[in-house]
Amino acid sequence: MPLRPYLLLLPAIAAFSLFAAAFVTFMVVSFQTATPGTVLTHGPATFANYSAVIASPLARSTALATLRLAGLMTLLTALLGYPLAYVLARSTSRLLRRLVLFGLIVTFLSGGVTRAYAWLIILGNRGLLNQMLVALGLPTVRLAYNETGVVIGVVHFLLPFFVLTLLAALKNIPLSLEESARNLGASRWRVFWHVVLPLSIPGLVSAASLSFAGALSAFLFPELLGGGRVHMASNVIFETILTDFNLPRVAAMAALFLVLALAALALLGSLERRTAKLWAGATR
């Protein structure tokens, strides 16, 4: 019965077709024209939406801001996440490992909206942090309703994805390699620099790509913590639908942002191969 395996795949194929259909519809719409006063669209096919988006200063500044913010968020996630992943992979203290893991899992379990409001309570202009600063007689800081708040919220959201992805890679590096390096005279720091870091580059790039993709598509945190001042791609797309009501234009905008995101991720991927080679060369 050679049909049998395909039958098993049927649900997956059905689900995938549904996604693909939605995606194709959306691509088709991006080449059409809006019928004024309705949600309907009509032909003939045109590049007008694309050229309009490319010409639009809002779309350009959004693209730049999104790439810049996503890059910053990924960098901060990596800087915070690497030590956490390393502790999870190598610490001999079970208590410490559990604490870190628990902290990460809790962020998974609490919903995004809840977390955004929690951050507002902590970071808001009259939030816990500022109240504490006031109590200590220090000047207050603006941490919410601006980029800082959005970056904090998104980095916190990305951290568990980053850490758990990198953790798998770090666990694959045999402990004996680190011991070998120390035995040959390398301090802990040099073991990290010459052995652990280069061997973790593929995992690091996977984790960073995942985080970068997550940051590019951030919607909730810019919306709730950005105070209307932070324009990332998803928020601008959302606002454009509400204000212009021009579905083809928005579809074209979304398609262009998607291409940009894919290009950025591809770049990151090619970076992996290059760094791995460079590093091996440098360690000679």
Next chain:
Amino acid sequence: MSATSGATISRGCRLEIEGLAKNYGDVAAISDVTLTVPPGALITLLGPSGCGKTTLMRSIAGFVSPDRGRIALDGRDLLALPPERRSTAMLFQNYSLFPHMTVAANVGFGLRMHGVRRAEAEPRIAEALRLTRIAELADRHPGQLSGGQQQRVALARALVTRPDILLLDEPFGALDQSLREEVQIELRKLQQSLGITTLVVTHDQLEALTLSDLVAVMNAGRIEQIGPPIEIYDRPNTAFVAKFMGVENLVPVRLGARDGDRMRVAAGSLEALVRLHTTAGVVDSAILAVRADAVEIASPGEPGTVAARIAFATNRGSSALYEVTTDDGQNLQASEDRRGGTLRALGSRVGVRLRGEACCLVTG
């Protein structure tokens, strides 16, 4: 292997361990280990699985912190130093080569970590590769090497830093039998020509006998006996060491009259005059360690023999191994040169005699 220029010669350090102990929870991995290895000697730690060999070795390298005791190299205390400042070179069981570096970079790693400049490092790397006969592999990556080649790289990487002591944990475990013997002998020659103090962990008694200047037999976290391989083989002190050294018969005996440094012992009707190597301990409970080739099989009724029967026989190449049962119920394994003939028949009557000079009294 023969010509050694000055570059890699090591001075050979004296290793002293005193009262070393390490517990994991309530498991005593090693307890009260004391030993001294003279400069340039090769010592093997021999013992069954779980007796603490790896723990002892890792304590020297600095990856295990002992609870008590002292480790010193040429009188310098090691325990206060972190692993990277100990000048020990450890060969890991899985070789642990850095997969992202070439063979040459692997071998040069320790030199770089010690701040040796490239101009000085390169000839030393080349020398180490030549000594371990892998010069042609310099530009390969570890993933492109066979197990035996990886081991040579690991050895070159360890030797190039001129360590005070070389530590090898079951270095031949992953090699097949023929390669194993070849590499053992090669390692021994290299070690002797470099004069480097070396500690090898193994649970293979033949390997220990082949390689060593000194053998330390370990049992349950302690050293049972330490000495030159021939002494350990010929004159085990305890039943455990005797058994580990492949002694087939451990016979409880009654002690008889003492005659100078000899003593008459008896087990049932079997008697022997054995040399006393140690007087300590053998008085209360005495066990006679008798190798199968110290049990002589003669014709039945021959004077000085005890009547026995062949209970089992197997072929061991040029010799035969028998199980004989004496008429008063003593079971013994005995080996005998076949002299080209066939095996003795099962159940046939023989006379057996112990060659006392080849037997040894041990404690239980």
